[in-house]
Amino acid sequence: MADSNPHPEPKQVQELNTVRQLLCARFSPDGTHLLAGGMDAQLYRWQQTTVEVERKEKTKNGEQILQETKTEWQPLPPVKGHHGWLGTLALHPDPTTPRIYTADSWGQLRCSDIAGDTPKIHWSKPEAHDGWVRQIAVHGNQIATAGRDGAVRLWDANGKRLAEWRGTEEIYALTFHPDGKRVVFGDLKGIVRIWDFATQTIEREFQLNEFYKLARLQDVCGLTRLMFLNGGKTLLAAGCAPTDGGTMQGIPTLDWIDYATGKSKSRYQFGVENDAFITDVAEHPEGYLICASSGVTGRGTHFFIHPGEEQPFYNHTKIANIHAVALHPEGKHFALTGTNRGSNGNGRRLDKEGNYVGNYSPIHIFALPA
């Protein structure tokens, strides 16, 4: 899909250097911190700071120097203590309660402060799940988690387990219904369930066939995100309609589902099989969605689309393999975690010192047009 942007375009204002690959990123609700996790199990943090800069301006008499302020993101020390991959994080929605929930691929769920050089760890559940915690969702003081163990669990803000649902398939995506009484989650095979955790019952379930394929020996799951829109009337399912396993291929897909009926209202698919996943979605306060995608190595897009429309109104293809999009709470900036160019290859790539080198995820900070 060629870039086609009739509207004013976002402008990249900063690129943050990283040394490892990132999988998730979010801004804190008060907008002061950017937080990200990835393949080295560390929580990376950047703090918003204001710096003074000088700008030269030509005048009739020559040139004058103007003092201005500029917002930049400065790194804080990363936080250790997770294992495997730190693949999901969520923040307490109250800006006055600056806490972050992080989970890793070894099953640990943790709650910690956000700020400071050594943020306080409030609690940790090393075996919140048996293995990979796929996603965290937060609603007020409630936290829901889903894992490779086929379980969905509900926790309170102190880390006490309140309820549990167990299935046989791995859960890939989950979200709270806006009423805060239900968790909606989708599994490997594309089955979406609505769980009333007060009564511990599954109210309804429906099948999203396009998000699953058995390719030879391999189960290929395309579902990456579930998200409520319209005050809970619409459920957005995002990800990939897989067409093959191995070098996993598929068509990036957004499916707007009528929550009342479980039926698809409209579906947006773009690109070719190499484009694969929509990896993350953020909802802008003005009502449009900021979507990021990652396809075969080197391919990636981010685009803006109004829910239910057939084409995005902004599309950008120059950042490869984006795994997360974070929208600043003021709605004026967003961040993308991309992947360095040339990240693939069968040969042994060594640096000048002869070390085998890994890949990393530059973070691109964009300013949205007014």
Added chain:
Amino acid sequence: MKPLCSPAEHGFSRRQWLGGVGSAALGGLISSAAGEVLKDKEKQVLFIWLDGGMSQLESWDPKPNTQFGGPFRSIPTVIPGVHVSELMPRMAKKLDKICLVRGMHTKDNSHSAGVPRIQRGDPVNRGVIYPYFGSAIAKLMGPTSSGLPPYVWVKPGSGGFKPTDAGFLGPKYGSLAFGDGQPPPNFIRPDSVSAEQDAARNELRNALNLNYAGPRRATNTEANSYVFDTAEVLLRKRDIFDTSKYPQKEKDRYGDHLLGQHMLIGRKLLEAGCRFVKVNSYGWDTHGDHFNGTISLVNRFDQAFAAVLEDLEATGQLDHTLVIAMSEFGRTPRINGHAGRDHWPEAWSIALAGCGINRGAIIGETNDKGTFVKGEAWDIGHMFHTWYHALGINSADVEFENGDQPLPIAHDDMGVIPGVLS
């Protein structure tokens, strides 16, 4: 020159034998030095081929919590201090039944060149196309006393006779492939043709074949005849391919998936007496979404592999069956932007079990990050020598003969991997 294997020993037909002698002039008979080493005709091979490249890091050689270690945990095995990926819970309990070679280091990182290069043993280049291991065994050891085809291949997709595996040995030593676990169409006598009718028909065909074969290259005509002869033997074993008649419990143990069902058919073919059974799985080339894909791939391999080892041991077959599970290479430690791993021949693993193999041995190691082999590394040529020795074939002495050209059966400059053989 004394031929190594007589037709009586191998249950070959007279015509096959004549064809074999004819082909010797063109290439393929082994030298007399081998004559005394291949007395045990009932040794067999199960060769499990995971096409595309299984990741060593998500299977036999995990490096959890390191830069390239991926998301998964490792789990302890029955061998103290040795861990495998959490995706292999069944094999973790059976690691004392196998030998794990963690120090493989081979040369080719492409599929198109790497698959044949690995399966032919990557010998010194002498301008000839070497046989795949299955074809080499078919030549060196022949069929078992069952008379069943010596080299069969259970695989997804198409089947049929695959002569190219045989290289300079000639098409007769190619593989007979059972595509989707079924014999080739029309290979088995249909019910509408009686045994008597079939015998009469074969008699006519044989007469015509002899007439046709007279002035032609023996290697080609014997291969044609050979297919019909083996079909006749297979006819008596046709129930092998009807998995609907297998006990459900048995099918469940192997797994309700392609590899599980094909592994089960493979085991039945071994039980029936095929010398060399290759069981093939495709789809391991996980350049993208590797970690999600690997969950089902490795779990299903773990299930099928553990089940077949269990059954081979229970029946005593493991004592005389060499089991090999491998790919053409491993996968890169580096994780690409599509969350995939690419091709990595630098440091990977092969699992062995069965006859002649040292159970519970862990041979070779990789460095802390899993990027390269630490200490001595082993190439596929070493592995071929080791396999031959496990089967009682002294690869240092036995040679192929390609016309007047004697050829070593494995790489000249390599030998048996220390510690692998019991």
